[in-house]
Amino acid sequence: MELTAPPVGGRRPDRMPNRSRRLPWRRCLVGATLALPLAGCSDGHSVLSAKGPEAARVSALGWGMIVVSSVISAVVFGLLAASLFPSVRERFRRHDETALVRWGGVALPVVVLLALSGLTVAAMVPSDDRDGTLELTVVGHQYWWEVTYPGTGAVTANEIHIPAGRRVRVALESPDVIHSFWVPSLAGKIDMVPGRTNHLVLEADRPGTYRGQCAEYCGAQHARMAFVVVAQEPAEFQRWLRHQAEPLAAAATDRPGRAVFERESCAGCHTVRGTEADGAIGPDLTHLADRDTIGALTLPNDRREVRAWVRDAQQFKAGAEMPPIDLSSEDLDAIVDYLEHLR
Amino acid sequence: MTATVEPVAVPDAASPSLDAVWEDRPGIPGFLTTVDHKRIAVRYLVTATAFLFIGGLEAMVLRAQLAGPNGTVVDADTYNRIMTMHGTTMIFLFNTPVFAGFGNYLVPLLIGAREMAFPRVNAFSYWVYLGSGSLLYSSFLLHAVPDGGWFAYTPLTSSAYSPDVGLDLWAMGIVFLGISTTAGGINFIVTIFRMRAPGMTLSRLPLFCWAILTMSFMIVFALPAITLAGVLLELDRTFGMQFFSPAGGGDPLLYQHLFWIWGHPEVYILFIPATGIISMVVATFSGRRVVAYHLVVAALVATGFISFGLWMHHMFATGVPFLVASFFSAASLVVAIPSGVQIFAWLATMLTGRVRLEVPMLFAIGFVVTFVIGGMTGVMVGVVPFDQQVTDSYFVVAHFHYVLIGGTVFPAFAGLHYWFPKAIGRMPSRRLGVWSFWFTFVGTQLTFFPQHILGLEGMPRRVWTYPEGLGWDGPNALSTAGSVVLGVGLLLSVVAFALAWRRGEPADADPWGGETLEWAIPSPPPPYNFAGVPIVRSDAPMWDDDPPRAITHLDGEDLTVPHDGHHRAVLTSPLDAAGLEAVSMPEPSYTPLVVAGSLTLLCVAVIASSWPIGLVAVVVASAALIRWHDGIGS
Numbered sequence: 005m006e007l008t009a010p011p012v013g014g015r016r017p018d019r020m021p022n023r024s025r026r027l028p029w030r031r032c033l034v035g036a037t038l039a040l041p042l043a044g045c046s047d048g049h050s051v052l053s054a055k056g057p058e059a060a061r062v063s064a065l066g067w068g069m070i071v072v073s074s075v076i077s078a079v080v081f082g083l084l085a086a087s088l089f090p091s092v093r094e095r096f097r098r099h100d101e102t103a104l105v106r107w108g109g110v111a112l113p114v115v116v117l118l119a120l121s122g123l124t125v126a127a128m129v130p131s132d133d134r135d136g137t138l139e140l141t142v143v144g145h146q147y148w149w150e151v152t153y154p155g156t157g158a159v160t161a162n163e164i165h166i167p168a169g170r171r172v173r174v175a176l177e178s179p180d181v182i183h184s185f186w187v188p189s190l191a192g193k194i195d196m197v198p199g200r201t202n203h204l205v206l207e208a209d210r211p212g213t214y215r216g217q218c219a220e221y222c223g224a225q226h227a228r229m230a231f232v233v234v235a236q237e238p239a240e241f242q243r244w245l246r247h248q249a250e251p252l253a254a255a256a257t258d259r260p261g262r263a264v265f266e267r268e269s270c271a272g273c274h275t276v277r278g279t280e281a282d283g284a285i286g287p288d289l290t291h292l293a294d295r296d297t298i299g300a301l302t303l304p305n306d307r308r309e310v311r312a313w314v315r316d317a318q319q320f321k322a323g324a325e326m327p328p329i330d331l332s333s334e335d336l337d338a339i340v341d342y343l344e345h346l347r
Numbered sequence: 348m349t350a351t352v353e354p355v356a357v358p359d360a361a362s363p364s365l366d367a368v369w370e371d372r373p374g375i376p377g378f379l380t381t382v383d384h385k386r387i388a389v390r391y392l393v394t395a396t397a398f399l400f401i402g403g404l405e406a407m408v409l410r411a412q413l414a415g416p417n418g419t420v421v422d423a424d425t426y427n428r429i430m431t432m433h434g435t436t437m438i439f440l441f442n443t444p445v446f447a448g449f450g451n452y453l454v455p456l457l458i459g460a461r462e463m464a465f466p467r468v469n470a471f472s473y474w475v476y477l478g479s480g481s482l483l484y485s486s487f488l489l490h491a492v493p494d495g496g497w498f499a500y501t502p503l504t505s506s507a508y509s510p511d512v513g514l515d516l517w518a519m520g521i522v523f524l525g526i527s528t529t530a531g532g533i534n535f536i537v538t539i540f541r542m543r544a545p546g547m548t549l550s551r552l553p554l555f556c557w558a559i560l561t562m563s564f565m566i567v568f569a570l571p572a573i574t575l576a577g578v579l580l581e582l583d584r585t586f587g588m589q590f591f592s593p594a595g596g597g598d599p600l601l602y603q604h605l606f607w608i609w610g611h612p613e614v615y616i617l618f619i620p621a622t623g624i625i626s627m628v629v630a631t632f633s634g635r636r637v638v639a640y641h642l643v644v645a646a647l648v649a650t651g652f653i654s655f656g657l658w659m660h661h662m663f664a665t666g667v668p669f670l671v672a673s674f675f676s677a678a679s680l681v682v683a684i685p686s687g688v689q690i691f692a693w694l695a696t697m698l699t700g701r702v703r704l705e706v707p708m709l710f711a712i713g714f715v716v717t718f719v720i721g722g723m724t725g726v727m728v729g730v731v732p733f734d735q736q737v738t739d740s741y742f743v744v745a746h747f748h749y750v751l752i753g754g755t756v757f758p759a760f761a762g763l764h765y766w767f768p769k770a771i772g773r774m775p776s777r778r779l780g781v782w783s784f785w786f787t788f789v790g791t792q793l794t795f796f797p798q799h800i801l802g803l804e805g806m807p808r809r810v811w812t813y814p815e816g817l818g819w820d821g822p823n824a825l826s827t828a829g830s831v832v833l834g835v836g837l838l839l840s841v842v843a844f845a846l847a848w849r850r851g852e853p854a855d856a857d858p859w860g861g862e863t864l865e866w867a868i869p870s871p872p873p874p875y876n877f878a879g880v881p882i883v884r885s886d887a888p889m890w891d892d893d894p895p896r897a898i899t900h901l902d903g904e905d906l907t908v909p910h911d912g913h914h915r916a917v918l919t920s921p922l923d924a925a926g927l928e929a930v931s932m933p934e935p936s937y938t939p940l941v942v943a944g945s946l947t948l949l950c951v952a953v954i955a956s957s958w959p960i961g962l963v964a965v966v967v968a969s970a971a972l973i974r975w976h977d978g979i980g981s
Contacts, residue, residue: 093699106639128732182500
């Protein structure tokens with residue numbers, strides 16, 4: 005599995021995604037069709053290269069609309085250009101001048117838009133609830149994502165694991181401000197509105213990692229509120245879920261850093277299941293070492309970055325809840341060591 | 348009614364003795380008391396253009412920050428504040444007022460009137476606009492620039508998440524500006540219905556006036572919604588009320604409904620007057636009347652109505668029930684039809700006319716191209732499932748910049764180049780105008796076209812930074828480069844105007860060969876516009892076979908000489924513009940300025956919770972209002 009970990013301040017994450025394996029022809033076609041020399045043929049987060057049935061319905065519609073509107077625009081621009089040539093004008097002057105308005109301005113849009121209206125409603129009809137739909141809940145916080153799997157006890161953050169090829173119904177909530185949950189290659193976005201629960205269906209055709217990001221401006225660090233959806237083979241997913249649901253065994257947490265973690269302010273905000281730490285403000289850190297990034301994809305999850313983050317998260321994400329923590333170098337090392345072993 | 352008819356016979360009929368009555372006092376007192384619609388209009392246009400460049404400068408900061416990944420030009424907090432002010436400035440302080448400026452200058456001239464119906468209300472509207480703009484920008488001095496985005500969604504803008512005074516300045520500024528806009532709208536409606544020259548039936552009303560009339564009705568019905576949204580937001584923030592807070596039984600979506608019930612018509616409030624300008628420019632530079640006049644009028648009015656039924660398409664991602672979403676989707680598609688009618692009417696006009704590529708016409712053509720692209724993406728975002736993908740992404744940023752720059756900035760600059768000779772009496776440089784057009788046009792496409800791709804590639808709007816490796820670097824760099832070109836383009840027009848103001852070639856009364864009445868009078872027009880009352884016999888009076896004539900004597904009164912030292916104007920009936928009646932109009936006065944100034948002070952008092960200052964403001968405003976009618980003749 006590979007992950008996009010956006011580096012900050014010139015640091016590069018250890019695992020950089022390998023994006024150049026193949027050139028998705030359709031995405032490159034966008035560049036060609038739209039006649040722009042854009043080297044933007046990347047993978048994994050594009051509306052027009054759907055990676056699941058929900059997004060596929062929309063991308064088909066999107067491509068259709070791009071083609072039809074390009075044709076109509078070309079006709080209009082052609083007429084506009086033609087009006088600059090006297091010979092063409094002569095030809096038009098012989099016809100009924102309002103005919104163009106009636107046909108082009110009324111008839112053409114009516115026909116096109118009626119057809120489009122039908123296609124829209126067809127594409128809006130919710131897909132059937134199939135048996136075995138998996139349910140999970142994502143809660144948007146300023147500025148991270150809390151992911152829970154109801155009935156299992158599994159809680160994680162900023163990484164949503166789903167089984168590939170299976171319909172997943174995601175309940176979306178927010179306790180603070182409005183966020184919007186968006187994984188472009190899998191589905192359209194739905195807002196997380198305080199006081200409501202909205203739902204969205206995610207389904208990935210194949211195992212892979214799909215990037216998502218908050219799409220409703222939610223405050224200072226709206227830009228650093230990203231996440232990934234990790235689609236796995238169903239058996240692999242089940243193993244992952246069972247593991248995430250378990251609290252940590254005593255042996256796993258028996259490191260010097262645990263005492264520092266519980267003594268300092270960390271435990272007031274974070275939970276590590278299987279220990280005393282049961283804070284409910286920040287992300288659950290029980291299986292932190294399993295994750296590839298920290299800070300909602302702000303930094304790669306490795307020793308050096310975690311150390312810098314714990315010491316002063318504000319330097320990476322000013323305005324986030326996590327305060328700078330004043331620790332001796334030894335304590336800091338101990339905490340980082342502890343966190344890097346939470347599996 | 349008895350009347351004497353003479354040719355409008357332009358400069359000859361200009362009356363020095365009328366000048367004495369209509370001319371403002373010289374210097375500062377004249378500046379502060381004027382009720383001349385042309386002076387007020389120029390103020391609107393200059394102020395709005397200044398805000399366009401302030402908002403543009405803010406946009407340049409945003410583009411500089413986003414030029415590459417992990418930008419370090421500004422930090423998150425600064426970016427969010429500047430982003431909020433950019434949107435707020437462009438919509439509220441540039442776009443809406445710039446068309447109030449055009450309307451103010453042109454409506455009386457196009458309908459052959461001497462004044463707006465309520466000249467003092469007109470002056471008041473401008474001062475309130477200036478006051479609310481100052482209020483919004485005072486946030487920079489107070490180091491409390493609002494940061495809630497230009498639509499200020501709650502709960503992010505509640506006192507819990509945005510405690511500083513910036514959001515209060517925003518909400519009060521917007522509510523206050525609404526007074527200016529609404530008063531302006533009512534003024535246009537009454538002016539167009541009661542002050543048209545005899546013979547100018549509604550079916551001969553110039554298309555620009557139809558556009559302003561439609562816009563004005565929309566303002567009157569749409570503005571209360573945002574006023575309510577702003578007031579409720581302020582009550583939540585200041586008095587801890589719970590209109591939008593789920594904890595207290597309120598609903599954050601209520602705010603969104605109120606905002607967009609105004610916000611969607613607002614898009615057309617901006618766009619419709621712009622189409623009015625385009626209709627005038629296309630007619631003049633195609634050398635023929637706009638084809639299918641009645642269809643175009645029907646399209647304008649239809650747009651006005653339909654635009655009130657679209658607001659929820661801004662909320663398709665909030666979790667809208669299927670049936671509701673289908674309805675609003677269909678309505679969003681239907682509104683494309685009247686726009687199509689207008690586009691094809693202009694095309695047919697050009698195809699059957701004789702196109703002259705003067706600078707205003709270039710901007711009009713640039714408008715058609717840009718707006719058609721924006722219209723196409725507009726239809727796309729009306730399609731619910733597609734909208735759920737692209738809303739709040741850079742695709743939508745691209746879409747509304749195509750619509751707003753294409754649909755309003757190009758027409759505004761077409762209008763500025765077209766009517767500058769009329770207003771100032773000098774011709775702006777054609778060469779500079781052409782350069783300005785090409786830079787603006789190329790800059791617009793270069794800035795905003797790549798943003799479609801960014802949106803489809805998953806880049807959300809309002810992000811202050813983005814990581815590398817997502818394929819967003821190239822389009823962003825292109826977009827930033829384009830914004831520089833666009834900025835230079837707009838600046839070149841301003842340079843052209845500034846140079847022409849003092850040193851341009853003198854313009855005669857009708858430099859372009861226009862169809863409407865403003866070209867019948869000298870450039871610049873005398874303060875009373877028309878010495879006699881023009882008689883209108885067609886929808887293109889300047890292109891009639893014989894020159895337009897004017898009524899000089901009405902019921903024994905010689906209109907071309909002063910009457911008891913008062914401003915006299917002529918009223919006609921609302922529908923067929925008959926039944927002439929000469930009346931005295933309000934003259935220059937300090938009261939509009941005093942009332943607007945004290946209301947600005949009242950806003951400050953509310954924000955500062957200073958009741959003594961508030962009391963003073965209310966007393967001064969009331970005293971000035973009591974004297975509002977002073978100096979108005981019987």
